[in-house]
Amino acid sequence: MTSNGWLQIGLYLVLVALITPPIGRFMTRVFSRERTWLDPALRPIERLIYRSTGVDETHEMRWTEYAMAMLLFSLVSMLLLYAIERLQFWLPWNPRHLPGVPPELAFNTAASFTTNTNWQAYSGETTMSYLTQMAGLAYHNFTSAATGIVLAIAFIRGIAQRERDALGNFWVDLVRCILWVLLPACLVLAVALVSQGVIQNLRPYDTAALVDPATATTTDGAGRTQTQVVRTQVIAQGPVASQEAIKELGTNGGGFFNANSADPFENPTPLTNYLEMLAIFALGSGLTWTLGDMTGSRAHGWAVWAAMAFLFLAGVTTVYWAEAHGNPLLTAAGADQHVTALCPGGNMEGKEVRFGIADSALFATVTTDASCGAVNSMHDSFTPIGGMVPLVNIMLGEVIFGGVGSGLYGMLIFVILSVFIAGLMVGRTPEYLGKKIQAYDVKMAMLYVLIFPLVILTLAAISVLWPFGTSSLANAGPHGLSEILYAFTSTAGNNGSAFAGLNANTPWYNLALGMTMLIGRFLMIIPMLAIAGSLGRKKRVPPSPGTFPVTTPLFAALLVSVVLIVGALTFFPALSLGPIVEHLLMLKGQVF
């Protein structure tokens, strides 16, 4: 570990804290329909959209209507994407003449992008045409991110509301989120990325002659080996920068290329790397300020932010420590893992040299804290503990800043549980910002908490028992278990990052993981919105010295403990057979 590494990690958190208030304040204004400096340009477009679609912008929706509108919108969007994927061969902007995507993969991908997961069971450059990437995938990158954000806003409105079940208008929120928040932010970020060398074109793929021709040996189906001298390389092209910006800002994470943010055309320099990491937390962090703003308790917004920041720091410290220490077996074998002027030291397997240990550890933590899933290094190649942190980050429910919107409402469910469990200890029936937490709210919160491990553990358990699950594994033993656990955790948490090592492009995994993503998103949203509706209908009890404090460091600490304890208690047995035992075996000299 180097002071430079710590400096970069520290500076990152400081920058996140600094951009939180302006972003949060801007979102408050956008969703409270107050005037912003973008209004002169965007109001006419907004009005035009409502006029042409017949949306009544003054109509307020109850939670059920809000949920129905959201589900309907997502369903239609998902079917549309499925159709584009299947039909891409006949559609324009397909210079490589890529064939239609097979049904299970098309379903999996449609589910993946609709749910803001961006789990990719394919390589972008060899599967998806430019049209599919832009009209299909990029469209979803915007809408699924916007859906998450507006759901969080609806939840906040539920808390702030007094005796009204009116969470706003889904269509209006969606339009304003895309027009005011996502598009302008992406435009700025995309230009910044292009300035650093991220490509943005619609050209056919380049072919370049190799300076140093290589010999490749391939084995065909019949077992015959063929040796071939490779003299040229195909270099994939495409409209990358625009996709890249929303990939991070919307915590989507689906790379244009298979190598994702490790690819030089997606993430060429340390600066773009830093910008991309900031973009991942930007909106999720900003929403904590919006929470404080709209509920009239800025301190509460910061308390939630602090809990998230603490969990983030704990995670990044662990990964950095584990990766910088590297693999003791390599040291034993005589490899030098020390930091020198020319060598980053530690475990560099699966990491880009231009990012090194600290920025790879930071990126891995950030992308799994937020349910982004973009990667600039291969988590599968991390040390057992280093690889466990991303897994644990997702298992905690993607609430450490989390997916845009979903991270906040997920954390607020934990806030409600914390308030309920510990709130009684102040001698009052539990209340959250003046709203009493009663049986119905607890029921819905528990449902929300239950669905997540239910889908992960059940499907992972099925996958380890039968060959259709285990045959996809590249590694045996505990590492294989980690790979399967990671796949279901990543999809249920709508993260989308892959641990690699697991061939997920099989009928079982495409279908099972596709269902996991849909359940992990939509089934959990319904109880969440039900709580918002229920809270909205309640009276707001004025605060007093006897009120359970939700603004103090003590509360932030309590929230952290509840998140950790609920997550740990649920997944500890499974983790102990995966990464924990793997780590202990590694110390004893056994690897997988």
Added chain:
Amino acid sequence: MAHAQTRSIWDPQIVRTAVTDALRKLHPRTMAHNPVMFVVEAGSVLTTLALVRDAIAGRPGLGFEVQITFWLWLTVLFANFAEAMAEGRGKAQADTLRKTRTETVASRLLPDGRTETVPAARLRKDDLVFVKAGEFIPADGEIVEGVASVDESAITGESAPVIRESGGDRSAVTGGTRVLSDWIKVRVTSDPGHTFLDRMIALVEGAERQKTPNEIALNILLAGLTIVFLLAVVTLQPFAIYSGAPQSVFVLVSLLVCLIPTTIGGLLSAIGIAGMDRLVQRNVLAMSGRAVEAAGDVHTLLLDKTGTITLGNRQASEFVPLPGVTERDLADAAQLSSLADETPEGRSIVVLAKERYGIRGRDLADQHAVFVPFTAQTRMSGVDIGGREIRKGAPDAIRRYVETGGGATTPELQAIIERIARSGGTPLLVAERGRALGVVHLKDIVKGGIRERFAQLRAMGIRTVMITGDNPLTAASIAKEAGVDDFLAEATPEHKMALIRHEQGDGKLVAMTGDGTNDAPALAQADVGVAMNSGTQAAKEAGNMVDLDSTPTKLIDIVEIGKQLLMTRGALTTFSIANDVAKYFAIIPAMFAGAFPVLMALNIMHLQTPESAILSAVIFNAVIIVALVPLALRGVAYRAMSAEALLRRNLLIYGAGGIVLPFIGIKLIDMVITTLHLA
């Protein structure tokens, strides 16, 4: 009834009954009310079946399995025992109550004026009965005619008889109490089986106990956690099979039972019953558990000034003479005029004069004194003695008296009167013939310690509002002295009602006490309405609690009991969940020690063998339920402080303590087990 008498928690008689009740509660239908313990029972049945299967198959060395099964059943029994203990205390009180309920006969008045003798059980609502000295009142009712002294000790435990009379606020009588003198005619207000006594018995027995809203919510949380852990344990088996380390049903059930929140699950209903019981011990009957919870949530306390904040009556505190009169002369005159005055104010003047100037009371009869009583017309009282004519009374009455006697009031007098009124006191003028002598300062005496009590309430976020019929000036001064947050002066029942509505409109919960019929609407409107037992039937029906002692200060106790109940629930929930951390560290390495010896690195407690580790965790899990029974029944220590401070304190004790304690407990049990060679 038990009254203030407190039973030891481990009263042998209650414990004996509780043990048999614990076994009876094993019935699955009873267990199903408690999802957490139901799962434990199902797990116990499962291990028992597995044990029988293994025994039939002749598997040798089942010592570990037998012990696990034994302790799992014990876990269920311990939880049942906790509940039975709490119920037992209530039952014991109900039995005492039942003994006082004697089968009485009643003299029912017929429309033609004759009476007939009927068993009390045959009385119906609106029947009229005649009760004379020495007889038991056969049913709850309102006195329509007569006045009598009644022994209500059966209900209140207070042996001094109380006066009950028709009309006004003291007309309610309770079935089972005894008329000591005179006679009354009573209109019956409740059908048999629905009398106050019946309701009391049902309440303390817990027969009518329904889960309170917060208890239901907590049960949902516990059931949800149980399902999460069920899921974690059930899916662990496939992962274990994959890893080549399949687990026995004994180990899996042990893990499950240790993880699910059995501590709070086993004690939850005991906590609720004990909360009601604590109220009963302070002679308060809550008509529903909901009211007790609401008491913990109260934001605003409406307190009657008289009796709660001040001692019942005003007392003389100062003699202020006019120029030309000595203080001693004034005191002497005031005392003379008060010697025959039996009102508390009058008595306090006599006492003050004696204390300050050593003027002793004199026998008026010797001096041919004529006592002039207070009348509504003159609005003054006094004495004619040895040619002197001394009067005392309200300022305007005395002023008129002085002017008729040819004298005049001076500006000095006016100044004194105003000063006393401004300071919250009541001026009482003393005059002799045509001359005003001075003023007696009558003062409301604020109860000792009440100011500190209000400060504590304020720290807990509870606002106190003093309700008084006094004028705003007086009220403000007393409010300031007593340290209440606000006051309602010249209060009428309508004002009271408006104040409650206003507070509730802001989302606040309001508690109040009341006794009169005109208090009934406000009592019904308040979230916690405590009716005085001495009050009218209407008031008692409207409130959701009855204070058998009729002491208005009780309201503060009730709030504290409500808070303590909620705190106990929260503390044990937190404790229960925090416990799981240690149990994981005990059980997980033990489970997989065979397949992955490296996992013993997680065995940070250094438990001897895998069997002893699992057994120790299960035993700790069972024993902690019994160990916490006293805490559940007594409630966690209550301190008046801000929510932030309370939370910090309780999180430290029950959260951090809940994490640390099982590490120590399991280690100790492991040492005992291995010393005894049990595993």
